[in-house]
Structures are given as C-alpha cells and as structure tokens.
Amino acid sequence: xxxxxxxxxxxxxxxxxxxxxxxxxxxxxxxxxxxxxxxxxxxxxxxxxxxxxxxxxxxxxxxxxxxxxxxxxxxxxxxxxxxxxxxxxxxxxxxxxxxxxxxxxxxxxxxxxxxxxxxxxxxxxxxxxxxxxxxxxxxxxxxxxxxxxxxxxxxxxxxxxxxxxxxxxxxxxxxxxxxxxxxxxxxxxxxxxxxxxxxxxxxxxxxxxxxxxxxxxxxxxxxxxxxxxxxxxxxxxxxxxxxxxxxxxxxxxxxxxx
Amino acid sequence: xxxxxxxxxxxxxxxxxxxxxxxxxxxxxxxxxxxxxxxxxxxxxxxxxxxxxxxxxxxxxxxxxxxxxxxxxxxxxxxxxxxxxxxxxxxxxxxxxxxxxxxxxxxxxxxxxxxxxxxxxxxxxxxxxxxxxxxxxxxxxxxxxxxxxxxxxxxxxxxxxxxxxxxxxxxxxxxxxxxxxxxxxxxxxxxxxxxxxxxxxxxxxxxxxxxxxxxxxxxxxxxxxxxxxxxxxxxxxxxxxxxxxxxxxxxxxxxxxxxxxxxxxxxxxxxxxxx
Numbered sequence: 306x307x308x309x310x311x312x313x314x315x316x317x318x319x320x321x322x323x324x325x326x327x328x329x330x331x332x333x334x335x336x337x338x339x340x341x342x343x344x345x346x347x348x349x350x351x352x353x354x355x356x357x358x359x360x361x362x363x364x365x366x367x368x369x370x371x372x373x374x375x376x377x378x379x380x381x382x383x384x385x386x387x388x389x390x391x392x393x394x395x396x397x398x399x400x401x402x403x404x405x406x407x408x409x410x411x412x413x414x415x416x417x418x419x420x421x422x423x424x425x426x427x428x429x430x431x432x433x434x435x436x437x438x439x440x441x442x443x444x445x446x447x448x449x450x451x452x453x454x455x456x457x458x459x460x461x462x463x464x465x466x467x468x469x470x471x472x473x474x475x476x477x478x479x480x481x482x483x484x485x486x487x488x489x490x491x492x493x494x495x496x497x498x499x500x501x502x503x504x505x506x507x508x509x510x511x512x513x514x515x516x517x518x519x520x521x522x523x524x525x526x527x528x529x530x531x532x533x534x535x536x537x538x539x540x541x542x543x544x545x546x547x548x549x550x551x552x553x554x555x556x557x558x559x560x561x562x563x
Numbered sequence: 564x565x566x567x568x569x570x571x572x573x574x575x576x577x578x579x580x581x582x583x584x585x586x587x588x589x590x591x592x593x594x595x596x597x598x599x600x601x602x603x604x605x606x607x608x609x610x611x612x613x614x615x616x617x618x619x620x621x622x623x624x625x626x627x628x629x630x631x632x633x634x635x636x637x638x639x640x641x642x643x644x645x646x647x648x649x650x651x652x653x654x655x656x657x658x659x660x661x662x663x664x665x666x667x668x669x670x671x672x673x674x675x676x677x678x679x680x681x682x683x684x685x686x687x688x689x690x691x692x693x694x695x696x697x698x699x700x701x702x703x704x705x706x707x708x709x710x711x712x713x714x715x716x717x718x719x720x721x722x723x724x725x726x727x728x729x730x731x732x733x734x735x736x737x738x739x740x741x742x743x744x745x746x747x748x749x750x751x752x753x754x755x756x757x758x759x760x761x762x763x764x765x766x767x768x769x770x771x772x773x774x775x776x777x778x779x780x781x782x783x784x785x786x787x788x789x790x791x792x793x794x795x796x797x798x799x800x801x802x803x804x805x806x807x808x809x810x811x812x813x814x815x816x817x818x819x820x821x822x823x824x825x826x827x828x829x830x831x832x833x834x835x836x837x838x
Binding site: 361363381396397399400402403404406408410411412413414423424427428429469472473476482 | 637733735736738739740741742743744745746749753754757758761
C-alpha cells in the first residue's frame with residue numbers, strides 16, 4: 306500500500322448558529338490524504354456543504370480545527386517554529402484550495418479568458434501571456450478553446466461549470482473542493498462535467514466532492530463520508546458504504562436514492 | 564359671496580398670472596440670471612465632487628470589517644466564542660457605526676436646516692472664512708458653506724446608493740473571487756465594483772439631477788444662484804410669476820440634458836455587455 310500523505314486533518318469541527326441552538330456541524334472529524342477523492346453524501350440539510358465550505362473558511366467554524374499543511378487555518382494566528390505568533394493568511398491557503406460552486410459563479414462582466422487569467426495575474430503575478438497560454442491549454446482539455454472570447458451568459462450550464470473547474474485549476478491548487486457541481490445542471494449536461502472531474506481524479510488530484518450523483522461516488526470516490534444532522538455518521542470505501550451500510554440512517558438514505 | 568370669490572380668482576388668472584409685457588420689464592435683469600446659472604452650475608459640480616468622495620469613504624466605512632474589540636469574543640485558542648458580552652462587544656464596528664449615524668442623521672433632517680446650520684453655525688461661529696469674490700460675482704464666504712452643506716447631504720444619499728449597489732451583487736461572486744485567493748480589496752476592485760457601478764449608474768444620475776435642483780435652497784444663505792436672481796428681480800420690480808417661469812425654464816434646460824447625457828453613457832456601457 307502506498308504511503309499516506311495527510312493533507313487536511315479536520316478535528317471536532319463545529320458550526321453553531323444562534324448560540325448553539327442550531328448545529329450545522331456537530332463535531333466532525335475526518336482526514337483527507339493526498340490523491341484522495343473524498344465524496345460526501347447525505348440528505349439535504351445534513352451539513353455537507355457547510356463542511357465543505359468550512360474547509361476554505363467560506364463558513365467560519367465555531368469550534369474544532371482544520372489542519373491544512375500543518376497549520377490550523379481556523380485560528381486567527383499560529384506559533385511558527387521560532388515561537389513567534391504569525392497571522393494566518395487565509396488568502397494564501399485559499400489559493401491552494403480550488404473551489405467549484407453549484408451555481409458556477411463565473412464573473413459575468415468578463416470573458417471566459419479574463420475569468421481564467423484574472424486570479425493568477427492579479428494574485429500570483431503571473432505574466433499575462435503565460436497565463437493566457439496556460440488558460441488555452443486548460444480550455445483545450447475541456448474542449449472549449451473556441452469559446453475563450455465569449456461571455457459566461459453565452460454558455461450553457463455544463464460549459465459554465467467546466468469553465469469554473471478549469472478556472473480553479475489555473476491557480477494550481479493542491480485540493481479541489483466541489484460543492485454540488487452538477488445539481489444546477491440540466492440532466493443531459495451532468496455527464497460532461499462529471500467526465501472532467503473523473504479525468505481530474507485519474508490525474509491524481511486531491512478532491513473533496515459534495516454530490517448527489519451516487520454513480521460518480523461509487524465509481525470515482527475512494528473514500529465516502531455519510532453525513533446527517535451535522536454529524537459524520539459513517540465513512541469508508543465505496544464498497545463498505547454501498548454494499549454493507551451499517552448505520553440505519555445510511556441504509557434508509559441509500560434505499561431512497563439508489 | 565361664492566360667486567364673488569370665483570370672480571376674484573378669475574381676475575387674478577386673467578389679469579395677473581402671466582403678462583407678456585412683464586418679460587420685457589424684467590429683461591434688463593438678464594445679467595442676474597446669467598450669473599445665477601454660472602453659480603448654480605459651479606455649485607452643482609463642486610457638490611457632486613464632494614458628495615462623491617464623501618460617499619466612497621462613507622460606504623467603505625459602512626461595509627468595512629473593522630472590529631477592534633474582536634479579541635474579546637475569542638477564547639484562549641483564538642476561536643470565535645459562541646456567547647457572552649465579549650462576543651457582542653467584539654461585533655462592534657466603530658467605523659460602520661459612525662458612517663451609519665451620519666447617513667441617518669443627514670437623511671432624516673431637511674436640507675434647508677443643514678444649510679443654515681453649516682452657514683450660521685459652523686462657518687459663522689466656529690470658523691471665519693476669508694471674504695472675497697471669484698469670477699467677479701461669486702461670494703466665497705457664502706458659496707463655500709453652501710457647497711459644504713449640499714456636499715455633505717448628497718454624500719449621505721450617494722453612500723446609500725453605492726452601498727446598495729455593491730450589496731446587490733450576488734454573494735457567490737465574492738465567494739468565487741475569495742476562493743481563488745483574491746484579497747478583499749482585489750475582489751472589490753476587479754469583481755464587485757465593475758459590476759456594481761453599471762447597476763447604480765441610473766441612481767447616481769438621478770442624484771446629480773437632484774443636486775442641481777436642490778442647490779436652489781442655498782439662496783436662503785445669500786448664494787446668488789438662479790433662485791436669488793428671481794428674488795432680486797421681484798424686489799426691484801414687484802414682478803414674481805415671470806421671473807419664476809424664467810427660472811423654471813433654466814432649471815429644466817440644465818437638468819433635462821444632464822439626465823439625457825447620462826442615459827447615453829448608460830447605453831454605451833451596456834453595449835459592451837454583448838448579451
């Protein structure tokens with residue numbers, strides 16, 4: 306078995322609203338290794354998206370820890386090796402975590418090319434020409450190189466989501482987070498987006514995916530997390546989860562969706 | 564009795580409402596109206612400039628994430644605590660509080676009162692302004708307080724326009740930008756503002772036209788704008804309706820082209836959308 310290289314360690318993550326009256330996340334502990342394709346499944350309102358969004362602090366957790374590359378990013382500052390307090394620069398960590406949203410969130414006032422190069426050029430100070438070259442390569446990979454000068458409004462949902470994925474890849478992230486990437490798509494467009502994601506997984510990208518596509522979870526995922534009511538109720542390989550579900554909530558959930 | 568009063572109103576309408584020859588009688592005072600136009604235009608431009616800068620500062624303050632006491636809401640690990648007085652105090656943003664208080668006070672009091680307070684109070688008692696005229700007829704010590712008062716007032720309104728425009732942009736845009744590693748400022752500069760400005764342009768244009776009209780109120784502190792010309796003519800000739808009609812025509816000729824001009828720019832900007 307290959308050596309496990311932990312990239313994200315989540316410990317007792319909590320997200321409470323209204324002083325603990327609502328517990329969106331209630332003590333979730335999980336780890337994500339390099340090259341993992343972690344798929345999070347569960348009924349709606351179970352905290353899947355909150356968990357995913359917490360990973361790059363779009364939601365600020367109210368308790369617990371997220372250790373990303375040896376730094377607890379949930380804290381405002383940490384002690385470095387010299388014992389000095391250093392502020393946690395969340396922008397820096399977010400550059401290493403690409404995120405794909407349910408509603409694509411492309412920038413409507415920019416062309417596809419501008420959408421893709423803006424972050425590398427402005428944040429990483431990559432020269433425009435280099436960024437454009439890279440963008441064209443990525444666009445070619447998803448078969449959209451001829452739409453570089455189009456505006457997002459001119460694209461179909463599936464095309465938009467493929468652009469959103471490669472836009473995130475432009476920052477060369479270590480982890481890709483997918484927040485229900487196919488939920489807002491017409492059924493015939495789901496396949497093209499899943500294909501891109503499968504390709505990405507086969508190249509060894511570390512991915513965390515929240516999805517309702519059980520076929521994708523079983524085929525591509527190597528670790529499935531089942532969440533309900535803000536708790537991580539069961540986790541395991543696709544075989545464990547889909548063939549031998551233990552928890553009654555999971556059995557009930559699978560009987561409904563499969 | 565009733566009939567008589569109808570007759571009376573009729574007489575006024577017939578004999579006194581508009582008399583063409585009165586326009587001839589006020590013609591010698593045309594110079595006053597020309598000066599009034601210059602003053603009104605200058606007043607509006609300066610007001611817009613001050614109001615715009617003020618609005619940018621105010622809306623930035625209202626939307627800032629400045630929580631100097633936030634540490635009171637953290638536990639010793641540096642996590643956000645859930646409850647307690649510290650959390651409440653930690654959520655206090657003094658910049659946003661000041662800006663909100665400013666906006667609400669300025670929007671909830673009449674402009675005429677604000678102009679009077681600035682002129683008689685601030686620049687009458689607190690500061691002494693140098694007394695000189697520029698352009699030959701604009702009195703600085705009256706013009707300047709007028710500009711300050713109107714600028715402060717329109718700053719409050721423009722602030723709300725800008726804030727609502729920025730907050731009308733879908734939160735997903737900010738999430739996408741931030742998840743790509745952009746800072747708060749980069750997100751504003753490259754993603755939010757370009758979209759927000761396009762949305763708020765009609766409202767800002769409307770505010771510019773309002774400023775031109777509202778500047779008439781400064782005649783109460785002796786700024787010699789168009790309205791003041793009307794009063795001067797009335798004082799000299801006892802003619803009131805005709806100069807008022809002249810003033811109406813002038814204000815219309817200032818405001819209508821302004822709104823048309825901005826509508827033209829709006830169309831040009833939306834042409835870039837390639838929808």
